[in-house]
Amino acid sequence: MTTGTDILIIGGGIAGISAAARLSGEASVTVLEAEPTISYHSTGRTAAIYLKNYGNQTLRALNRASEPFFLEPEGVSDHSILSPRGELHFAHEDEVESLDAYLEGSDGMERITPREAVEMVPILREDLIVAAAYESAAQDIDVDRLLQGFARMVRSNKGQIVTNARVQTLTRENGEWVAETPAGTFKAPIVINAAGAWADAIATLAGVKTVGLVPKRRSGILLPAPEGYDITHWPLFITGAERWYGKPEAGKLMISPADEDPVEPHDAWPDDMVVAEGLHRFETATTVEVTRVEHSWAGLRNFVKDRSPVVGFAPDADGFFWLAGQGGYGIQTSPALSQLTADLCLGKSSPLPQNIISALNPERLFS
Structure with missing residues (x-):
């Protein structure tokens, strides 16, 4: 038929x-x-x-062009699909040019001090941060x-x-x-x-x-919330060159190595070495020692040239x-x-x- x-x-x-x-x-x-x-x-x-x-x-x-629909999703939901989060960019010495390039032509981003960045995400090492910026309009979907x-x-x-x-x-x-x-x-x-x-x-x-x-793998890692911190209202925080990023996720801390490894189309899974490298970069930039990974996963992001x-x-x-x-x-x-x-x-x-x-x-x- x-x-x-x-x-x-x-x-x-x-x-x-x-x-x-x-x-x-x-x-x-x-x-x-x-x-x-x-x-x-x-x-x-x-x-x-x-x-x-x-x-x-x-x-x-x-x-x-998508934002008005998220705010008033007629036919999909009776209220906004978005909720407040914020996004913090922080750059180490070798990432300042990357942060400057991201800020070029941006809308609604403001430069902040390293101290202000650490006030938003207290686990970051202030001594390594050279520049930072914040986007208050970033929201969870x-x-x-x-x-x-x-x-x-x-x-x-x-x-x-x-x-x-x-x-x-x-x-x-x-x-x-x-x-x-x-x-x-x-x-x-x-x-x-x-x-x-x-x-x-x-x-x-x-x-x-x-x-x-070209499909490219992107991995995610779920960690317990750092002990002694209420992470509920932390923004998404990302390095100036997007070498890794973190975000509160249902009471846990989601970390991504921000990997973009080209792969064939498949039901993606994380590579142990990529996960380990991402966690090392996270530990180097923060005061947190990772002792337990609760879950890890991967998906495919697909790009043309x-x-x-x-x-x-x-x-x-x-x-x-x-x-x-x-x-x-x-x-x-x-x-x-x-x-x-x-x-x-x-x-x-x-x-x-x-x-x-x-x-x-x-x-x-x-x-």
């Missing part, structure tokens, strides 16, 4: 589910997710924070509420989310894309490739030119739409990118500036 729909979306992470939600009010939509549940890979393994100044200028524009709200929107609009539906073949027949999966055969005039680390593999299945996507997302119709295949390459910015840019995806697929104009739309267009990667 073949199920027909207006738009097929391959991938049930935040990119695919949010795009489906935006589209489902005006088109019939089916999401195909390879795993038993949505958000199995990167979406479920995120540091979950909204940073207005994170990323290149294209990403910063998308961050700004309730990723589960965001994702499940988008999923409810899809279902309330009669859209389908099909799990255990790994795409095995993808062909263009009589003006429609036909996807064969263990859960059945699905067809639609438009297919959206939101397959995360597997997006280039989906393109290869479809006979479409790939965009040079210019580190901007890839959003738009493929120049070499009718009805094949790219929604990929979000890097570590997929959650916080999902409101803007899902709306752009819906606008382009439905033939509507987008409120995003044309230079941002062009910076996302897959054609840029083939010129």
